Amino acid sequence: MIQARGLDFHRAGVYPLAILCGGAMGLIEFVRNYDDLSTDMGYQFKFYCDKCGNGWVSPFQTSKLGAAGSILRAAGGLFGGVFGQAAHGEYEIRRATQGKAHDSALQTAVEEAKKNFKKCTRCGHWVCPESCWNAEKGLCEDCAPDLAEESAAAQAQVAKDQVFDKARATDLVKDVDIVSNVNVQCPQCRAKVAGGKFCPDCGAPMSPKIQCKKCGTEMKPGAKFCPECGQKMA
Numbered sequence: 011m012i013q014a015r016g017l018d019f020h021r022a023g024v025y026p027l028a029i030l031c032g033g034a035m036g037l038i039e040f041v042r043n044y045d046d047l048s049t050d051m052g053y054q055f056k057f058y059c060d061k062c063g064n065g066w067v068s069p070f071q072t073s074k075l076g077a078a079g080s081i082l083r084a085a086g087g088l089f090g091g092v093f094g095q096a097a098h099g100e101y102e103i104r105r106a107t108q109g110k111a112h113d114s115a116l117q118t119a120v121e122e123a124k125k126n127f128k129k130c131t132r133c134g135h136w137v138c139p140e141s142c143w144n145a146e147k148g149l150c151e152d153c154a155p156d157l158a159e160e161s162a163a164a165q166a167q168v169a170k171d172q173v174f175d176k177a178r179a180t181d182l183v184k185d186v187d188i189v190s191n192v193n194v195q196c197p198q199c200r201a202k203v204a205g206g207k208f209c210p211d212c213g214a215p216m217s218p219k220i221q222c223k224k225c226g227t228e229m230k231p232g233a234k235f236c237p238e239c240g241q242k243m244a
Contacts, residue, residue, distance in 0.1 A: 053115035
């Protein structure tokens with residue numbers, strides 16, 4: 011079973027790259043990525059650039075059996091009976107012959123698609139000439155990058171790196187006090203503050219000094235006992 015782009019081509023009647031041509035297996039030289047847009051009314055395919063994914067859609071090729079089947083189905087819907095059975099029979103015939111008609115349409119579409127893509131002789135990929143082909147070197151840009159584009163990309167990348175390096179070397183927090191104890195909430199009224207020595211809402215000091223009631227030693231907030239005399243803090 012052959013699959014591509016998440017589709018089951020065995021069930022859909024599509025055989026990528028190699029199809030039956032006049033009873034013999036013929037190799038179709040083209041992109042590996044394409045979508046089958048065919049319906050019971052005809053055949054259409056979308057081919058993609060192997061590098062960037064840009065696409066080209068082939069002209070719609072009407073299926074003679076599909077068009078005839080629509081007429082029979084319409085007649086069957088109006089009159090039933092024999093015409094309805096004829097439509098069903100046409101569907102079975104189309105199922106039996108769809109492979110060859112489909113393969114022929116695919117081959118025709120590939121020949122048209124090849125006019126809109128370039129084949130790289132180095133890697134074998136088919137790419138769009140507008141974005142992914144180096145005309146000067148005659149190769150795709152994966153194999154022969156455009157040096158002007160690469161230079162521009164390199165300059166942009168280096169400039170970006172230098173911006174980060176310069177930012178790292180610049181003191182952007184010279185006015186920020188990272189040594190003192192910083193509170194984001196007033197210990198007295200619980201208001202949210204953005205720094206400073208006093209609360210802008212109640213005026214209480216943001217870093218209140220705690221003293222031992224017995225010996226007067228200053229202690230850090232949250233201390234349970236005085237480090238000098240052992241007095242228990244209330």
